[in-house]
Amino acid sequence: MNEQRTGRRGRLIAILAGGVALSVIAAAAVVIMGDGAAPPPPPRQERPFRKELVERAHPDPACAERPAPRPDGSGEVAIGVLRLQERCLVSATVATTETEADRVIAELRAEPDVVAADRVRQTAPPGYGRYESGEGRSFEQEARESLGGERLLDLWPEGAPEIRVAMIDAGVDASHPELAGRVVATRDTVLGAKDHRDHGTFNAGIVAAAADGQGITGITPNAKLLDVQYYRDGEGWPPNQPGIHDEIIWSVDHGARVLSVSATDHGSSMLDAAYAYAELNGVVAVAAVGNCGSWLLRDDYCGRRHDVLGQADQPTVLGVGATTDGDRAGYSPINRTVQLVAPGGAGDDGPVPGDPRLVSTCINDQERPRTHCRSHGTSFAEPYVAAAAALLAARHPDASPAEIRIALIMSANQAGLDLEPGQRNDEYGYGRLDILAAAKYLDDHPPAPPPGEKPVIAAATITEEGGSHRTDLVLTDGLSIEVQALGATRPELAFSADGDWFAATDGKVLTVADARTGKQQSTGCTCLGVAFNSKGELLTLQGAGGIEILRYDARSLKINGSTSGTGLDSADIGPAKIVGAAGDSALITMNVGGTDAQWCTRSVPTAG
Incomplete structure (x- = not known):
């Protein structure tokens, strides 16, 4: 029997409160909101899961090769179940009726191998516009320039270990010339053919697009990507299993060092357990806080103005809001989940008329070689922070998730925000992302060795x-x-x-x-x-x-x-x-x- 070691895993610290969702705003699915004050969101609920079972699980790519359990039961309510099988966390879905749901959940939670059981529901992805070719041209990247531009390329150290960023999203087009060689593993991905086709490829470009002088350049072109598709075409289960907990577990099992979460989850005990699994295994979690701000509201996942959604409302997640020209973007919510803000761009209907949307890679179209498109949202602010976390992990491979979070928080740009270092508010969190300052902070405050001499x-x-x-x-x-x-x-x-x-x-x-x-x-x-x-x-x-x-x-x-x-x-x-x-x-x-x-x-x- 293996002796569990204490080290980075043993000293991981949960320091943040977070929460919310993803996506770009789709103009066809919005509700215009007034400027009146919104009621405060309800407090975060503690959802039970068995942490002792999570601690017994160990990352292993072979876990994902187990046959997926077929959905059980029938009815209008979907219940997610997370079990410990040997050393693997395995998720399944049970369908039941509304009248039976509470009883079924209670019975499942009483089973000895069940880590968590809870209601889950699916959400819809966003849409895009303005496609352009990047062949033989270089796009202006105001957001990347504001974060350090070409100086960022010098921060990735020679001889750094492979750093994998899990893109939990709508799929990555690995055939795009600017993403060639970046994707090292894929989870059952069939790229969507409709509205959500470009979302994951857009974010992948922000993180890791090649520095080849054409199109765009990512924040960390040396990072490797895991393509962990959540939004998929088709109906029913599988493949449309509600909730992103299974995607998080798959990412950890496949060696992710950073989770880039731009997919919506309404929150569940399975999600809490999946994030705990990531934290225990040294994985930094970053999530978009959603677009439930003051001027546009996606009615398919925002229940109210400034709503709190699930994937960033977690104690170990860096929730990312969006700015445009340094100020909070109108779609970025004001709530407890915002820990940092980063450039998210603004569209023609944004609060700053004429402010350009972000540009990044999109599914490659032979009619427009090196295809790029433009969009805006907290979904696209999030990968800037995920890439920054990957950069810090490359510079300090032994840094725990908590140490990387602290570096990003304590180095945040708070100019004009009436905040002191380490203070936050619900509008800007701890401040604006500052990648150069974060790298210097962690260099000046290197990871502490675990207590006692490291056993070898x-x-x-x-x-x-x-x-x-x-x-x-x-x-x-x-x-x-x-x-x-x-x-x-x-x-x-x-x-x-x-x-x-x-x-x-x-x-x-x-x-x-x-x-x-x-x-x-x-x-x-x-x-x-x-x-x-x-x-x-x-x-x-x-x-x-x-x-x-x-x-x-x-x-x-x-x-x-x-x-x-x-x-x-x-x-x-x-x-x-x-x-x-x-x-x-x-x-x-x-x-x-x-x-x-x-x-x-x-x-x-x-x-x-």
């Missing part, structure tokens, strides 16, 4: 037990961790240079363990040996039909790349395996003549 791997033991082999890691604090998923064959072992990571393979399964958290991940692999290189990547050798070296990301067990055509052929050299790494080269021991006397070790360069 001291040794590994292999014990033969009835024809099988048990492998245990021994840590410097005296604790031990049993390595999971290995079979009867004596495994090959490898240790990272810093003692934080361990890998083992029995030729069928590759398992990686993190000494800091106790987390383990496994994947099928016909591996011939294993080693860590100087970049912290995991190298294995595949020998079927020729020699191929695979490079894995130790955090996610995703393949970063491969090297083939090494000049070595398994048919000629006989048995071979990786035994180590030096710089960018793998050390391979091989039999070159078919006899025990003819073994040699060769250094083979690896790409990347």
Whole structure:
């Protein structure tokens, strides 16, 4: 049984109150509101979920490969259910009638494996206009310039680990030239063909569009993206399962470091549990606060002027409102969920006549190569903050979500807002996003090490037990961790240079363990040996039909790349395996003549 480690996970702090939704304003679905005062929103309700079950779950991409449970029951009320199955959080939907709903929820919550159960409902996405080609031209980006412009590109450090930003949205067009190579994993995405088709691609461009001199440039072009589509075409379940809790869990399981949430959720105990799962696993959550402000109201998700919606009304979420020309945009609500504000643009119907809307990437149209479009809303203010969080995580990989939130809050621009550092109001939160100042703040206040000396791997033991082999890691604090998923064959072992990571393979399964958290991940692999290189990547050798070296990301067990055509052929050299790494080269021991006397070790360069 794994010993749970204390480290970044153990010192994560919930410091904020947040809340609300997403989306751009669709002109066809608005209600014009007067200027009279709106009644205050009701206080945030505490929704029960079993935190002890959330703490037993561990991120694993294999969790998402489990077959999705089919909806159960019938009726007009949708009830979401989140269960702990082995170490995976698995969501499902139960349909029932209004008269039976409370009873069904109570019975579900009493089941021992249920983390949370609650009512859920779907919301509708927004629309767009003014499509343009970015081929051979560069758009003026007032918002990016106001946040630092080209100076932002210098802030991403050389050798930074891969930082994944989960775009929980309407899907990302990974074929867009400015997003090429950015999307590393996709959740069941079929890009929408109607109003919501561009929303996720628009936000992806704000975060990570290439700095190639055409179209636009993202805040963090080096970030990688997870395409986590929530809005989908079609009716019924699946794929239109209400609530974004499942998307958050999928993102954490696939190695997200930042959640960029521009999708609406009305709030539920499953959402609370999903955000707790993210926080426990070092994931920074950023969410748009919705467009329920004083001059336009989306009647399909705003119940009142300045309404509080669910996805940002959370204690560990940075809720983002919008500004235009530095002042609060009229559509941006005034409520408790606003923690920071960032440029959101204004349309022709906005409070500042003629103020341009934001421009970003949209689904690529061959008639308009490098397609861009324009829009406005808190949805598009949010990814500026998500990208800033990704940048801070790249500069300080050990920073907890709380430490990144504090850096963004304490560095906020409060000019003219009658606020002191660390103070907030419901209109601007803690102030305007200042990326350059946030980077300096975290540099000046680096992440604190966890209490006591950080345990690292001291040794590994292999014990033969009835024809099988048990492998245990021994840590410097005296604790031990049993390595999971290995079979009867004596495994090959490898240790990272810093003692934080361990890998083992029995030729069928590759398992990686993190000494800091106790987390383990496994994947099928016909591996011939294993080693860590100087970049912290995991190298294995595949020998079927020729020699191929695979490079894995130790955090996610995703393949970063491969090297083939090494000049070595398994048919000629006989048995071979990786035994180590030096710089960018793998050390391979091989039999070159078919006899025990003819073994040699060769250094083979690896790409990347």
